Amino acid sequence: MAVKIRLKRLGKIRAPYYRVVVMDSRTKRDGRAIEEIGKYHPTEQPSLIDIDIERAHYWLGQGAQPTEAVAALIKIVDEGKLQTKEPKTPKKDLYEAAVAAAGGKNDAGTDGPTPRKKAAKKAETKTEAKTETVDAEAVEDVVEEKVTEQAEAERNLTSEKSES
Secondary structure (H helix, E strand, O other), X not given: OOEEEEEEEEEEOXXXXXXXXXXXXXXXOOOOOOEEEEEEEOOXXXXXXXXXXXXHHHHHHOOOEEOHHHHHHHHHHHHOOOXXXXXXXXXXXXXXXXXXXXXXXXXXXXXXXXXXXHHHHHHHHHHHHHHHHHHHHHHHHHXXXXXHHHHHHHHHHHHHHHHO
16 A cells, blocks of 8 residues: 555635645545644745654655655754744733723723713713703893883883873
């Protein structure tokens, strides 16, 4: 039986990733494997190459033939030229940095978003309603004063007309 170490394609259209597998050369590309010894994600930056190098050397010692792509991947892992990604910073750390940059602590004295002030809004609407009623009473007083002034002015005119 001719054993090969080759790539088994997985993933979506235009988003492939591969498993490095040991399989019989007569099986189809994505068929059943004898053993999976690693994975390869070419679309990530830098590419993810994770191969169990001990198992790869074992199968090479047993006479398995690697494909060109797998031979290149094994060479990269053997030489130690493997590039790794920088670890991702947690979202909590990013959030705390943004809060610190925006101004530090809120009114409650804790880091984080400011609390809602529903009670203050209700109190404001009540005081606005009271001021509106006070304003209405003041307007009524002013209107009454003007009405009385006009009535007096009319009396004065009528009295002047009757005298003349």
